[in-house]
Amino acid sequence: MNLHLQSGATPLHILKDIEFSIDPGEVVAVVGPSGSGKTSLLMVLGGLEQATDGSVTVAGTAVTGRGEDELAIFRRQNLGILFQNFHLIPSMTALENVALALEIAESGRSYAQIMAAATAALSAVGLADRLDHRPSALSGGEQQRVGLARAIVNRPKLLLADEPTGNLDQDTGARVIDMMFALARDNGTAVFLITHDPALARRADRVLAMNHGRLSPVIQGVPA
Ligand SMILES: Nc1ncnc2c1ncn2[C@@H]1O[C@H](COP(=O)(O)OP(=O)(O)OP(=O)(O)O)[C@@H](O)[C@H]1O
Ligand SMILES: [Mg+2]
Secondary structure (H helix, E strand, O other), rough: EEEEEOOEEEEEEEOOOOOOOOOOOOOOEOOOOOEEEEEEEHHHHHOOOOOOOOEEEEOEOOOOOOHHHHHHHHHHHHHEEOOOOOOOOOOOOOHHHHHHHHHHHHHOOOHHHHHHHHHHHHHHOOOOHOOOOOHHHOOHHHHHHHHHHHHOOOOOOOOEEEOOOOOOHHHHHHHHHHHHHHHHHHHOEEEEOOOOOOOHHOOOOEEEEEEEOEEEEOOOOOOO
């Protein structure tokens, strides 16, 4: 798979000959320098950016070549995405931001069930007492955890996480990561985890390195 983008008059080859797969329940860490293409790859996997050529398949469904509406439904049913800059809706409370990931019509759940699931997800990330806060009234780390709750509330087949511990202290970060590993183990969620944290990368089942748009496996050292 390749991704070409245009910046003004300059054509950019952002992702080059990417070829890889993640098994259900597997945690794959992606490391690499700033600007190397990690977030771009996440966007392509989530169908938020269309690859220039090649194909992307998630949970047996082709993400490439689908319309926006179809993709939105597909994402709500199969994907969890934790963005680098959270992407919370400013006018909505934490609870509403999380509940938004579950559509009544699609999920077959009642309003009360959706609110209960959203409340449970926020409690799991330690925000049970922040349900009614809007993002502007939350710290950066708290916003990140709302983003995580939203990403996991539908128990996704694939979780895409961009620097999930970037704004968190060590303890909170460790808790967030434990939750992701638990989701992989208990729910069979495949996890695509972008991180600059070597300790976190070492916990993954597999590490891939992005360099100038190329993805290559990293042979991990023998653990101490
Ligand atoms: N919409 C766009 N149009 C043109 N170029 C883009 C666009 N989005 C990203 N890029 C470029 O693509 C390259 C890869 O960006 P990307 O965001 O994937 O990097 P990254 O590895 O996630 O970096 P970081 O660790 O800083 O988050 C960068 O050089 C960036 O400037
Ligand atoms: Mg990035």
